[in-house]
Amino acid sequence: MNCNVSECRKTQVNICGQVMRISLRRICKLFLVIVTFILALVLISVTNTERIQTKQIVFTKFVKRSYRRQLSLQKEQQVVDHIKFQRKTNGVNSVADDENLGKDEIVNKNGKIKQNPIQNVKNVMRKTVQSDIFISVKTTKSNRNSRLDLLMETWIPLAKDETYIFTDNDSHIPENFHADHFINTFCADSHYRQGLCCKMAREYDIFMESEKRWFCHVDDDNYVNVPALVGFLQQYNHSDDWYLGRPSISHPMEQKLAFWFATGGAGFCISRGLADKMVPHAGGGRIMTTGDIIRLPDDCTVGYIINHLLKVPLTKIKEFHSHLEGLHRIPQHQLSDQI
Template sequence: MSSNIITYTHYVFTFTVLICAIGFAVWWECYGAIITAIQLPPVERNYPPCPLKGQVRCICAPHPSCTSTCSLEPFTCTEFCSINGCGCPISKVLNKHRNECISLSQCPDNRKQSAQEKELTIFNKKLEEVHTGYGSNIFFSVKTCNRLYRKRLFYQMLTWFQAVDKNKLSIVSDDPNAAADDVALIKRSGFNLLLSNCEPSHDLYSLCCKSAAEFSMYYRELDKHKNEEDKYQWYCHFDDDMYVNIPAMGKLLEQYDPHQPYYIGRWPKEVWGPMPRSHTGLNQKELDNIASFNYTVRRRQYWYAGGCGYCLSHAVMMEARRILLGDVNYCKVTLNTDDVSVGIVVGAILGINLTDIDEIHSQRENLSLSSLEQTMNYVTVSANRLVNLKTPFSDDKYGFMALHCLLYPSVSWCQHQKIVTQT
């Protein structure tokens, strides 16, 4: 009898201890969750990283009031639900650009900015639009890459980009996850930046991938404004190391009818010799490959515009659309680099000659003896080719600022600056 009582007491004691242990564990878990939810800011979990450096991914699904921190748009404050792993302390919000919990009144969108803070600058110089009266019927396209934003693109943004309609200027780059601060500045400056999924390299198909994205941007805008085709009469492409003289470009294109097939650029005569005596031609492998895509070659010889830029009339863009916007990248049709491939498509397949323009200058030319008057009449000029100009700006890496001041002396940072030729 006594042994049964002892056994029964043992079971009761064990069961009681077990219940207490479970109760304590549940209480401790709830307490931890409450404390974490109230006090802790968002923490990094073992999830894939967010697209911008320094961001955290807060997983709080299926709670409907939670939103992700993984946004590419900077300077946005969003309220988060206060549960474990998702959110700032009560009454705080997350500044997604700086990745820190702040009060709502500190949000960049909500606080009053000074005039100086609203003023966008590059290299400590204000971005100032200039109105030339030219270029209103041109769609400009520039190809770049994330590692060259500060080395090249920013110089264009400060200078000749300010002389064009930003709605008709597209910038195609690569790697959406790189150079977040630079990307934010480009977008805040009002420019259309397309971050493609093209590889950030300089090989044939990476460059052609970006070029295809450039053509897609043009056709997309053209389709969107079907009743305003007069605003998209020319497609002009330039690399990120070129300065474009917008008045000179506008005057040049005024001489040609965009409803006729024109391919305008500069034949690299420094390499091949002058036109029409020198030319390039398709070999048998290239001919066979083009034929395999059911395209007909009108002639084997062709000319192409080099990296100093080119313009295609609306008539050419319409005729070339089936190739440039085809299911297969046009460079895979031609088996060549992007600039040469455009020459093959327009010259060999469509049978349209290149209109060679001497005022479009390449990176291979020596312009050191050019006068100020000659320099101001350049249509385009490549980086490091403005060696004839003595720039007053210490940060004028390519001479773009000096040339910009020659053309637009009313720009505030150009005033009282004297631009002369090197002695």
């Protein structure tokens, strides 16, 4: 009997020991899980902080660059106005006709006359040429064979230096095309708001890094009449606020508010002066943020920024066309005038 009691006690001790070891293992595993979870949270927090700081730095650069450009445009416009007045007073027909216009007299804030070189003024006063235009083509990998290849065989070779192609998940650069003009955005390849706004944000940001006068967006099912586009933009001052395009509906977009937007299906053009003012709402990827706020696609988001936030009207251009129209109704003798 004593032997059985002793054995029972030993058994109980062994069982208790096993339970304690199992419990200790579980506690250690739980502790490791908690520590790993905390470290993951810290890592995510640090990563997000770095991303936010990077975005802030990029956005700050956009704002500073835009502000400097606006100041430069204002100064150049002062010189232009002064030259026009001097030419009118002296009866000068062109800048090249008067050697004294090589250095122009400008009155500074103190009222003193100083000599100011006008090398950039001739550039401001000249007409827009094809190289002043940034043409962005939005496409996707699934449309490579059905659409993009057709554009490469038709109008893009006429404006190869001015055309930038924005795609997704496609690293195969078209033959005889500039490698740095073929941008893989790594955006979603869907036709939903997030992917569309992602591509538009890249288009805008890369245009802002250029020194071109006009930002013209088209889809991959558009044919662009390049000579007509150049002649058309020559009628407008790139330093002013111009939002040129064609709406797809006969009334303003209504999303708890009303605003006009130019459909991307017909293409639209934005002047440099207006693009600079869009920076707080569009620069550094902010087109995606604005699109998320109003929950509308890329062309609607651009219209919201320009027409609603900046109060710049849409100038409707009947020569812009989309697939929604009956293009067969355009008289044949007017085709060369369409953009």
